[in-house]
Each structure stands twice: as structure tokens, then as C-alpha cells.
Amino acid sequence: MAKTQKVRVRQGLGERAMGRIFLAPSFAFMAVIALFPVFYAIGRSLYDIRGFHQEFTGLDNYLRVLSDSGFFNAVWNTLVFTVASVSLEFVIGMVFALIMHQAFVGRGVTRAVILIPWVIPTAVAAQVWRYMFDRNPGFVNSVLGTDINWLRDPTWSMVGVISADVWKTAPFVALLLLAGLQTIPRDYYEAAKVDGAGALQRFWTITLPLLRPAIVVALLFRTVDALRMFDFAYIFTGYSNSLATLSVYAQRYLIRDPDLGYANALSTVTFVIVMIVGLAFISRLGRHMVGDVAGKEK
Amino acid sequence: MAAETVRPSGAVHKPRRRMHPAVGNALKLLGLAVVLLWCLFPFLWMAMTSLRSGSAAITEPNIFQGPFDFSNYREVFDQGFQFALRNSLIVASVTTLICIPVASLAGYALARLPLAGKFVILAATLVATLFPPVALVNPLYQMYLQLHDWTGISLLNSYAGMIIPYVALTLPLAIFILATFFAGIPKEVEESAKVDGATPFQAFLRVVAPLAAPGVGAAAILTFVYATNEFLLAFSFAPNDLNVQTVPVFVGTFQRVGYENPIGQVMAASVLVSVPLILFALILQRRIVAGLTSGAVKG
Numbered sequence: 072m073a074k075t076q077k078v079r080v081r082q083g084l085g086e087r088a089m090g091r092i093f094l095a096p097s098f099a100f101m102a103v104i105a106l107f108p109v110f111y112a113i114g115r116s117l118y119d120i121r122g123f124h125q126e127f128t129g130l131d132n133y134l135r136v137l138s139d140s141g142f143f144n145a146v147w148n149t150l151v152f153t154v155a156s157v158s159l160e161f162v163i164g165m166v167f168a169l170i171m172h173q174a175f176v177g178r179g180v181t182r183a184v185i186l187i188p189w190v191i192p193t194a195v196a197a198q199v200w201r202y203m204f205d206r207n208p209g210f211v212n213s214v215l216g217t218d219i220n221w222l223r224d225p226t227w228s229m230v231g232v233i234s235a236d237v238w239k240t241a242p243f244v245a246l247l248l249l250a251g252l253q254t255i256p257r258d259y260y261e262a263a264k265v266d267g268a269g270a271l272q273r274f275w276t277i278t279l280p281l282l283r284p285a286i287v288v289a290l291l292f293r294t295v296d297a298l299r300m301f302d303f304a305y306i307f308t309g310y311s312n313s314l315a316t317l318s319v320y321a322q323r324y325l326i327r328d329p330d331l332g333y334a335n336a337l338s339t340v341t342f343v344i345v346m347i348v349g350l351a352f353i354s355r356l357g358r359h360m361v362g363d364v365a366g367k368e369k
Numbered sequence: 370m371a372a373e374t375v376r377p378s379g380a381v382h383k384p385r386r387r388m389h390p391a392v393g394n395a396l397k398l399l400g401l402a403v404v405l406l407w408c409l410f411p412f413l414w415m416a417m418t419s420l421r422s423g424s425a426a427i428t429e430p431n432i433f434q435g436p437f438d439f440s441n442y443r444e445v446f447d448q449g450f451q452f453a454l455r456n457s458l459i460v461a462s463v464t465t466l467i468c469i470p471v472a473s474l475a476g477y478a479l480a481r482l483p484l485a486g487k488f489v490i491l492a493a494t495l496v497a498t499l500f501p502p503v504a505l506v507n508p509l510y511q512m513y514l515q516l517h518d519w520t521g522i523s524l525l526n527s528y529a530g531m532i533i534p535y536v537a538l539t540l541p542l543a544i545f546i547l548a549t550f551f552a553g554i555p556k557e558v559e560e561s562a563k564v565d566g567a568t569p570f571q572a573f574l575r576v577v578a579p580l581a582a583p584g585v586g587a588a589a590i591l592t593f594v595y596a597t598n599e600f601l602l603a604f605s606f607a608p609n610d611l612n613v614q615t616v617p618v619f620v621g622t623f624q625r626v627g628y629e630n631p632i633g634q635v636m637a638a639s640v641l642v643s644v645p646l647i648l649f650a651l652i653l654q655r656r657i658v659a660g661l662t663s664g665a666v667k668g
Contacts, residue, residue, distance in 0.1 A: 085569075086482050086483055086569050087482070087483055087484075089478070089482055089569055089570060090478040090482030090483060090484040091478075091484070092474075093474035093475055093477060093478035093482065094474070094475050094478045094479070094484070094490070096471045096474065096475070097471050097472060097474070097475035097540050097544060098475070100471065100536065100537060100540065101497060101537050101540055101541070104505075104509075104533055104534055104536070104537035105497070105500055105505065105534075105537040105538070108504070108505050108508035108509050108512065109504055109508070111508040111511070111512060112504065112507060112508035115507075115508065115511060167404050167407075170397070170400035170401060170403070170404055171401070171404065173397050173400070174397050174398075174400070174401050175394070175397065176398075177398070177401050178401075180405075181401050181404055181405060182654065182658065183650070183651050183654045184404075184405055184408050184409065185404065185408055186650040186651070186654055186657055186658075187408050187409070187412070187647050187650055187651075188408055188411075189650070190594055190646045190647065190649065190650040190657075191643055191646060191647075192597060192598040192600070192616060192617045192620070192642065192646075193598055193600060193617070194598075194600045194616075194617035194618070194620050194621035195616075195617065195620050195621075195639045195642060195643065196411070197621065198620055198621060198623065198635050198636075198639060199411050199414070199415050199636070199639055200411070202418070202632050202635065202636070203411070203414060205632070207427050207428060207630060207632075208426065208427055208428055208429055208430045208632070209430045210414065210430045210432070212430070213430035213431070214430075238407070238411065241407075242404075242407070242408055243661070245404075246658060246661060246662070247661065247662060250658070250661075250662035295499045295501075298501070299501035299502065299503060301502075301503065301600065301601040302600040302601070302617070302621065305600075305604075305621070306621050317503070318501070318502075318503040318601065321503050321506070321507065322503060322506055322507075322601065322605060324507075325506060325507050325510055325605060326605065326608075331507065331511060334507040335507050335508060335511075337507075338503060338504045338506065338507045338508065339504070341501055341503055341504060342501055342503075342504035345499060345501040345504075346496070346499060346501075349496065349499035350496065350499075353492070353495055353496060353499075
């Protein structure tokens with residue numbers, strides 16, 4: 072009796088069955104709460120919905136997207152913001168990572184402090200920067216000796232929002248790159264030095280190529296995050312066209328100017344744009360990242 | 370060093386070369402100082418501004434000019450900021466408590482158990498981390514309204530209305546981080562547990578889970594930070610009811626109450642939420658760095 076029971080316990084759940092059971096809750100949840108709404112949005116985007124009135128209009132909402140200057144303005148804003156902030160973050164993050172990598176004292180402290188901008192909610196960072204740029208009391212203007220209306224002027228407000236984002240996320244990029252730098256063996260540099268390679272040459276021929284995986288991951292996360300940015304733009308200038316990104320523009324038709332069919336068309340288009348860019352990155356590094364996990368299994 | 374510098378002029382070249390490391394070190398320290406200043410100066414501005422009161426606070430850019438007092442903090446609490454703090458804590462904690470156990474199971478299955486199409490599932494998980502929240506805002510809002518019509522349950526202006534999408538949005542990254550950590554645990558540990566008579570589930574619970582604790586901690590912290598940070602969904606689903614409004618919404622929409630320049634109060638609220646989060650980051654920094662960089666630097 073005791074023996075049969077023991078055998079049954081040891082059988083327990085088969086590994087294959089267990090694998091499926093373990094995956095089920097996560098994927099069921101994501102399917103219902105994330106994937107289904109995407110299809111729901113596509114369905115709703117085929118209707119003209121105003122209050123209680125709704126009417127099937129086919130692809131009209133998408134035709135409207137294509138002739139909506141507000142939408143193209145949002146695409147342009149998103150593009151400018153993404154290209155400018157990601158490239159600045161990358162350059163500054165790289166400089167910070169190299170500084171921290173070289174440091175002999177204080178690296179631990181700096182690596183802790185560098186997390187602080189990352190952990191602060193974006194909405195809080197946005198308010199701090201918004202008020203630093205604000206004309207009253209005019210902190211940024213007094214530091215720069217300028218008299219710019221940072222929150223009203225379309226060009227300067229974009230500069231402001233990019234500075235705020237670069238401040239918040241360059242340290243995050245530095246952290247990712249620093250982790251990558253620490254995996255490069257010191258001997259490589261010593262050998263190159265013996266061969267007479269200068270600092271710049273060592274950077275181009277050793278650091279950059281070996282850092283490539285970390286760079287691609289950092290760029291992936293930052294680019295996708297920048298493309299879907301909402302907090303900074305909304306808090307700096309509300310729904311005003313000067314900063315409206317794709318996320319701000321799509322959200323605007325939900326509550327401020329309710330037009331739910333159109334809102335869903337904009338959501339869908341934004342979803343497609345972000346996913347295409349993300350997939351372009353992932354197809355380049357996915358095998359590397361995924362293989363890492365899948366490969367160890369053997 | 371001193372002996373070098375007093376040498377006769379014939380040895381000019383040598384002292385300069387000997388100086389080099391010192392100059393280099395000074396530059397390195399200066400570099401670190403720049404990084405520290407970059408990360409911290411807005412907090413100095415925030416803290417000083419939160420303490421200033423009176424008309425000078427909104428007309429004079431010099432943050433060291435008083436008068437200073439705690440009136441902004443009092444006003445922020447009068448407006449119910451403590452409720453926003455409570456709401457954020459509840460929403461972030463519940464999100465983490467739901468997300469992490471569920472993601473641990475999936476992460477373990479992906480790292481260790483025999484599954485058909487594992488590569489595809491992992492790739493899909495990675496792609497899911499890119500999901501733009503704005504694609505969820507509009508349809509979920511309508512689904513919530515629809516649900517209310519059918520069942521009378523209102524998810525707008527409720528904790529659940531935020532927690533449900535937060536779990537969905539944090540699951541992919543949590544699964545990915547956990548799978549990376551589980552894959553890093555030597556398989557032998559588990560095998561020997563099985564040899565000793567443990568079932569696969571017991572092996573997971575008794576042997577693998579404790580070893581994966583650092584990874585679980587890292588994933589939990591990142592999930593918690595995501596949920597305290599999230600603005601778009603919270604702002605769309607629970608914009609102004611103080612019973613459920615979270616900190617980012619409270620702080621982020623502060624200027625829109627038709628109030629005279631509320632700079633001091635906004636900064637007071639910012640300080641109150643920043644202090645605990647900064648302590649959180651400093652105490653848990655090792656776990657955070659491990660979580661953020663997992664998968665990013667392998668190979």
C-alpha cells in the first residue's frame with residue numbers, strides 16, 4: 072500500500088503536461104487582456120461612433136487617418152522625438168558608461184545613483200522639467216540667460232521634452248552599456264596597447280564590436296519606448312499639436328474629443344507602426360537573446 | 370613625486386610623464402562628478418522649490434532665495450496626496466503579486482520543461498514586450514463600458530481596471546527575465562532532487578524556486594516600478610477620483626485644477642514620492658541592475 076502510493080507521488084505530473092499547464096495562465100491572460108483588445112479595436116475602427124449612435128462605415132476611419140494633418144503632425148513629432156532622444160541618449164549613455172568603467176573609486180556609488188532618474192515616475196520627472204522650463208519663475212531661462220517661451224514655442228518645447236527624456240534615460244542606457252563593457256576581457260585592451268593602438272582605435276576596434284549585443288538591446292528598448300511616449304508630451308503641453316505624439320493623438324479622441332471609432336483606428340495604426348519597428352530590431356537580435364534561454368535547456 | 374619635480378631642468382620630459390596618471394585620475398573623478406551631478410541636480414531644484422513659498426517662489430528663479438517653509442507640503446496633504454500614495458502602493462503591489470507567480474510558472478516552463486515550439490513562444494514573448502499601451506487604452510475603455518452595460522461591474526475608476534492591464538503589460542518582460550534566470554540554474558541541481566525522489570513539481574518548488582529567488586526579486590522590482598510609473602492607462606481609466614487615482618496622475622495633472630501657479634505643491638508632491646522610490650532603488654540596486662541587464666549582455 073505504502074509502496075504504490077509512493078510510486079504514484081513520484082509520477083506526479085508529467086513534464087510535458089506541466090509545461091503546458093505552467094504556460095497557460097500567462098498566455099491566456101495576455102490573450103484576453105492584450106491581444107483580444109487589439110482585434111476588438113480593429114473591429115470598432117470600422118464604425119463611426121458618436122455617443123450612442125454608431126454606424127458601420129468600413130474603412131472610412133482609415134481614409135480619414137490618411138488625410139488628417141493632425142495625424143501626420145503626430146507622426147512627425149514622434150519621429151523627431153525618437154531620433155533625437157535615442158541618439159543623444161546613446162551618445163551620452165556611452166560616455167557615462169565609459170567614465171564609470173574607467174573609474175577606480177566611486178563606481179559603486181555612481182552605479183547606484185544612476186538608477187535614480189530611472190526609478191522616478193516619468194510623470195514626476197516631466198513635471199519637474201516642465202516647471203524648470205516654465206517662464207515663471209524661469210529657472211532654465213535664467214541659467215541660459217535666454218528669454219524663451221519653452222512651453223509654447225513648438226520648436227523649443229520639443230527641445231525641452233527631448234532634454235527631459237534624455238536626462239531620464241541616458242543613465243539607463245549607460246547602465247546597460249556598462250554591463251556590456253564589463254564582459255569585455257581586459258587582456259584585449261592590453262594586447263592592443265602593446266601593439267600600439269591608440270585609445271580611439273581601441274574603442275573602434277575592440278569596444279564597439281564586442282559591445283554590439285548590449286548596444287542593440289539598449290537601442291531596441293529605447294526606440295520602442297520613445298515611439299510610444301505619452302507622459303512627457305502630455306504633461307509639457309497637453310493635447311497641443313506642438314508636441315502631440317502618436318500616443319497623445321490617439322488618446323485625445325477617447326475622452327477629450329470623443330470619437331471612438333476614429334480613436335480605435337489611430338490606436339491600430341500606432342500599434343502597427345510600433346510593432347513594425349520593434350520587429351525590425353528583434354529580427355536582428357532575437358535569435359541571440361532567445362537562443363540564450365532556449366539553448367541552455369539542452 | 371616631489372623628488373621628481375625638483376629635478377634639474379634636463380628631466381622635463383620625465384616629470385610630465387609621471388604626472389600623467391594623476392591628471393588621468395583627476396579627469397576620471399571629474400567624469401564621475403559630472404555623472405552624479407547629471408543624475409541629482411533636478412532633485413536639488415525640486416527639493417528647494419518645494420520649500421519656497423510666497424510670491425518670490427513664482428517670480429524669482431534663484432532657488433536659494435526664501436522664504437522657506439512647509440506650507441506646500443501641508444497644502445498637498447490637504448488635497449489628498451496621501452490617498453494617491455496609498456492607491457499607487459496598492460495598485461503596484463497587487464500587480465506584482467499577481468504577475469510574478471504567474472510569470473514564474475511560464476518562465477520555468479520555457480527554461481526547463483520540454484515544450485513544442487519553445488523558440489517561437491520565447492520570440493513571441495519578446496515581441497509582446499514591445500506592446501504599445503496606447504493600443505490598449507481605446508479598446509479597453511470601450512470593453513469596460515460594455516462590461517458595465519452587461520454586468521453592472523464598473524472597471525473605470527477602480528483598482529482592478531488598472532491592475533488587469535498592468536499585469537498583461539508586465540507579464541512578457543517578467544517571463545523573459547525569469548526564463549533567463551531559470552535557464553542559468555545548473556540543471557544538475559534539479560536532476561539530483563529528482564533522483565532523490567522528488568516529482569517535477571516538487572523539484573520546481575523546493576529546489577529551483579529558492580535558487581531563482583534573485584531573479585524573482587529582480588522581476589518583481591521591475592514590475593513594481595512599471596506599475597508605479599504608469600501614467601497613460603491610469604490617466605485614461607481613473608483620472609480624478611481620489612479613491613483610486615495614482616501618484617503619476619495626481620502629480621501629472623496637477624496644473625489643470627484652475628489654480629494659481631502651483632509649482633511649490635507639485636514639487637512637494639514630487640519630493641514625497643521620490644524619497645521612498647530613491648531609497649527603494651538604492652537599497653535594491655543589485656537586484657535592479659541584474660534584472661535590467663539580464664539577457665542584454667550575454668555573449
